[in-house]
Amino acid sequence: MLKLHNTLTGRKDDFIPLDPDRITLYVCGPTVYNYVHIGNARPVVVFDVLYRLLRRLYPQVVYARNITDIDDKIIKAAADNGEEISALTARFTTAFEEDMGRLNALPPTVVPKATDHIGDMLTMIETLIAKGHAYQADGHVLFAVESMPDYGKLSGRNLEDMLAGARVEVADYKRHPGDFVLWKPSSDDQPGWESPWGRGRPGWHIECSAMIHKHLGDVIDIHGGGQDLIFPHHENEIAQGCCAHGTDYVRYWMHNGYINIDGEKMSKSLGNFRLVRELLKEYPGEVLRFALLSSHYRSPLNFSAEVLDQAGKSLDGLYYALLGRGEQVEPDAGYRLPEDHPVLLALRDDLNTAEAISALHAVAAKLNKAELPEKPAIKAELLAGAELLGLLESDPVAWFQNQGSADDGLANDEIDALVAERTAAKKARDFARADQIRDQLKDAGIQLEDTREGTRWSRD
RNA sequence: GGCGCGGUGGCAGAGUGGUUAUGCAGCGGACUGCAACUCCGUGUACGCCGGUUCGAUUCCGACCCGCGCCUCCA
Numbered sequence: 001m002l003k004l005h006n007t008l009t010g011r012k013d014d015f016i017p018l019d020p021d022r023i024t025l026y027v028c029g030p031t032v033y034n035y036v037h038i039g040n041a042r043p044v045v046v047f048d049v050l051y052r053l054l055r056r057l058y059p060q061v062v063y064a065r066n067i068t069d070i071d072d073k074i075i076k077a078a079a080d081n082g083e084e085i086s087a088l089t090a091r092f093t094t095a096f097e098e099d100m101g102r103l104n105a106l107p108p109t110v111v112p113k114a115t116d117h118i119g120d121m122l123t124m125i126e127t128l129i130a131k132g133h134a135y136q137a138d139g140h141v142l143f144a145v146e147s148m149p150d151y152g153k154l155s156g157r158n159l160e161d162m163l164a165g166a167r168v169e170v171a172d173y174k175r176h177p178g179d180f181v182l183w184k185p186s187s188d189d190q191p192g193w194e195s196p197w198g199r200g201r202p203g204w205h206i207e208c209s210a211m212i213h214k215h216l217g218d219v220i221d222i223h224g225g226g227q228d229l230i231f232p233h234h235e236n237e238i239a240q241g242c243c244a245h246g247t248d249y250v251r252y253w254m255h256n257g258y259i260n261i262d263g264e265k266m267s268k269s270l271g272n273f274r275l276v277r278e279l280l281k282e283y284p285g286e287v288l289r290f291a292l293l294s295s296h297y298r299s300p301l302n303f304s305a306e307v308l309d310q311a312g313k314s315l316d317g318l319y320y321a322l323l324g325r326g327e328q329v330e331p332d333a334g335y336r337l338p339e340d341h342p343v344l345l346a347l348r349d350d351l352n353t354a355e356a357i358s359a360l361h362a363v364a365a366k367l368n369k370a371e372l373p374e375k376p377a378i379k380a381e382l383l384a385g386a387e388l389l390g391l392l393e394s395d396p397v398a399w400f401q402n403q404g405s406a407d408d409g410l411a412n413d414e415i416d417a418l419v420a421e422r423t424a425a426k427k428a429r430d431f432a433r434a435d436q437i438r439d440q441l442k443d444a445g446i447q448l449e450d451t452r453e454g455t456r457w458s459r460d
Numbered sequence: 461g462g463c464g465c466g467g468u469g470g471c472a473g474a475g476u477g478g479u480u481a482u483g484c485a486g487c488g489g490a491c492u493g494c495a496a497c498u499c500c501g502u503g504u505a506c507g508c509c510g511g512u513u514c515g516a517u518u519c520c521g522a523c524c525c526g527c528g529c530c531u532c533c534a
Contacts, residue, residue, distance in 0.1 A: 010464090027534095028534075029534095030534080031532095031533090036534085037534090039533090039534055040533095040534050041534085042534060043534050044534085046534095071532095072532085073532075073533095155463080155464095155529075155530080156463055156464075157462070157463060157529090157530070158462095160462090161461090161462045161463070161530080162462085162530065204532085225534065226533080226534030227464095227465095227528075227529075227534080228528085228529075228532095228533055228534065229533080229534070230529070231463095231529065231530065232530090232531085233533095255534090256534070257465085257528090257534095258527090258528075258534075259534085260527080263526070263527070264527080265527080265528070265533090266534095267532095267533055267534085268532085268533060268534095269531095269532065269533060270533095294472070294473070294483085295472080295473060295474085296473085296474075298465090299465090299466080299473090300465085300466080300527070300528085302472090306471070306472080306484095307471095307472065309484085310471075310472060310483075310484050310485090311472090311483095311484095313483080313484055313485090314472095314482095314483050314484065317483075317484090320497065320498080321498095323497090325497070325498070346474090352474070352475095354472095354473055354474050354475095354481095354482080354483095355474055355475080355481085355482080357473095357474095357482075357483080358473090358474070358481065358482040358483075359482090360482095361482060361483065362482080365498095365499095368497095368498060368499075369498085369499070426493080429493075431493055431494070434493090434494090435493095435494070435495085438494095438495075438496095447496065447497095448495080448496070449495090449496050449497050450492075450495080450496075450497090451497080456497095458496095
């Protein structure tokens with residue numbers, strides 16, 4: 001049994017798929033007007049683990065993650081750059097995919113783009129108007145929140161509460177202050193598409209509902225995203241999806257917590273963000289991924305150099321286990337993690353990645369202690385458990401030798417030559433010379449280890 | 461004002477009504493020419509105050525503190 005925390009119920013619920021032969025998962029992807037920050041990467045990595053887990057548990061998983069490539073922030077960024085919108089969005093879409101690849105995130109099954117689905121959105125808006133859930137006003141089409149009796153059920157608020165705390169100026173063409181835009185007019189210098197209501201562009205929420213309907217179905221199993229999307233984005237998606245099709249929309253809503261900097265939410269508007277692209281210059285992608293998975297996905301994660309350094313060291317420990325003590329061990333082929341394996345049990349409990357990592361450490365310790373004949377099976381177990389988390393995907397030797405290689409000034413063959421010289425000195429029992437070489441390498445950031453099978457080295 | 465989340469050992473971070481999280485760092489030991497790696501051992505942890513209980517960090521209530529959403533935001 002898989003248990004998932006459902007925002008709709010506020011509880012950890014048993015996951016019962018609509019169709020066990022076809023699981024549907026949708027995650028809100030980026031608006032492509034900039035490089036993404038590490039906070040944007042959290043849902044990608046978290047739901048990548050969910051995707052990996054679902055694939056292990058069910059025969060087919062359809063996973064869609066959208067690209068929002070039409071939006072007022074995009075229009076502004078393109079204008080500021082003097083760049084075509086399509087060129088800007090293509091550039092940042094590629095950058096996003098590269099960055100997420102470095103974090104070992106698998107590509108989703110479907111990556112729908114908003115601008116490829118304008119027709120689907122128009123159809124859905126027309127349906128909403130026909131059913132009396134939307135109306136035209138001042139060139140806009142708006143969703144009428146009062147037409148939906150249980151509007152607000154995801155975020156746990158009602159229309160009166162929202163009025164009391166309203167911090168927004170309300171456009172005078174709205175029937176109710178909570179009404180939200182499905183379609184809005186474009187001026188001549190703004191991108192637009194012809195529609196029954198004139199040339200315009202879609203509101204923010206409609207794309208996800210339209211693309212879910214097209215690619216996944218009327219009702220899907222799981223929809224994920226950051227906590228900041230609960231209101232208004234996901235609340236409004238529910239309104240659109242339920243009212244247009246007269247069905248439920250999403251069975252399990254999952255929301256990840258924020259990444260904090262100095263105890264405050266990291267966000268583009270606060271300006272305290274760290275770009276994934278910049279972080280990747282200092283840390284391997286897998287270290288960033290490990291850090292993101294080191295705490296539970298719903299908890300806030302305070303991001304700092306200390307957290308990343310600890311993640312790196314902890315990951316080193318797992319890679320050391322794979323590396324072994326100089327012996328050659330091939331993992332058993334065809335190994336499959338048993339149903340009741342601690343890693344699988346941890347992940348099935350609402351993606352308890354911290355506990356899963358702990359279980360991985362236990363396997364690593366077992367591997368370190370094992371006799372040679374036992375090692376292939378345990379090594380396969382470690383790799384299989386790590387694969388569910390998207391970890392330990394590098395070659396262990398490369399893992400230790402490629403870190404920081406840009407700035408230590410020593411090429412791999414120079415290091416190999418010095419190591420060989422030290423080995424010769426050791427054989428001649430010239431330990432003074434051997435230690436001198438080791439100190440020299442240490443100053444250059446190279447650590448040596450003597451194993452039964454010879455000396456090996458790694459970069460800090 | 462409305463709604464919601466959290467406070468765990470030096471740090472990060474799970475979890476549980478009674479017995480070990482785990483990792484990193486530290487300390488002692490084994491191994492090693494010396495190291496490193498590894499192994500073994502090692503920590504008076506659960507915001508404050510009441511309540512329930514044979515027993516609470518874990519359940520209930522109040523309080524203090526921090527954070528988030530209610531506006532674009534993962």
